[in-house]
Amino acid sequence: MQDNFAAKGFLSPEIDSFRDSVHRDYASDFEETAALSDQAHRLVMALPVNEQMVTTLAAAVFFERSIRACQASFLLCERGLNQEAQVLVRTATENLFAGAALLVDPNVFQQLLLSNDHEESVQARGLLKTLADSLTADQSAILQSVIDRAHPKAAKYPIYNAAKTAKLSKLYETFYRGLSAKASHATFRSLDNSFVRKGEQLMLTSGPTDNELTFTLGTIRTCLKETIRQMYILIDCIRNSLNP
Numbered sequence: 001m002q003d004n005f006a007a008k009g010f011l012s013p014e015i016d017s018f019r020d021s022v023h024r025d026y027a028s029d030f031e032e033t034a035a036l037s038d039q040a041h042r043l044v045m046a047l048p049v050n051e052q053m054v055t056t057l058a059a060a061v062f063f064e065r066s067i068r069a070c071q072a073s074f075l076l077c078e079r080g081l082n083q084e085a086q087v088l089v090r091t092a093t094e095n096l097f098a099g100a101a102l103l104v105d106p107n108v109f110q111q112l113l114l115s116n117d118h119e120e121s122v123q124a125r126g127l128l129k130t131l132a133d134s135l136t137a138d139q140s141a142i143l144q145s146v147i148d149r150a151h152p153k154a155a156k157y158p159i160y161n162a163a164k165t166a167k168l169s170k171l172y173e174t175f176y177r178g179l180s181a182k183a184s185h186a187t188f189r190s191l192d193n194s195f196v197r198k199g200e201q202l203m204l205t206s207g208p209t210d211n212e213l214t215f216t217l218g219t220i221r222t223c224l225k226e227t228i229r230q231m232y233i234l235i236d237c238i239r240n241s242l243n244p
Helices: 005-011 013-027 028-044 054-080 082-103 109-132 137-149 159-165 169-185 189-194 212-244
Strands: 195-198 201-204
Touching: 005 013, 013 028, 013 054, 013 212, 028 054, 028 212, 054 082, 054 109, 054 212, 082 109, 082 169, 082 189, 082 212, 109 137, 109 159, 109 189, 169 189, 169 212, 189 195
Parallel strands: none
Antiparallel strands: 195 201
């Protein structure tokens, strides 16, 4: 059985050759992004953790998720999956907004709790409705308990609110919305990278590409830089709480 891209797609060993080639051709972009990733990773791993400080602890974990998503995006860029990498950068930015908002307003913690209740209860109601004929009595009872334990004021907390609270609205309107439309959501714009024009013919294309590689690595760096900045704010918050 063949191991080339035509047979195995992105699971083909041929992707390793592509990875080597883009690291040669875009060495400075990869090196700059990796250096920021290293800095962010060392910083988050050195954050003091105190389970009694739940707000700052939650912020730290959101920042860790942001860094992890950026690193996963980096790995996808190496393999020519740049649009998929952009999806993860958007996820990283969403976590960044949540963590940053917690540092500005501790009340965001309660809003996130209410949002969590809202999302879980919405899913539970949906499962009870769509799977009513196949659920056992015990399964139905468990789902009902999820609904019953939700706070009466449970409500969705839009990530836009988090960005606004964190004074990152500009990043939301440009960066986050842009990646939503061109990568994350099922929009016609998101299909642009799936076609190539050859003469008068439009053809479906698939395979590792360096199209938008520089742009995508740039988005990773943008997210990492802001996450690093927010972690320094978090460190100051922790120090001030320990030494009032």
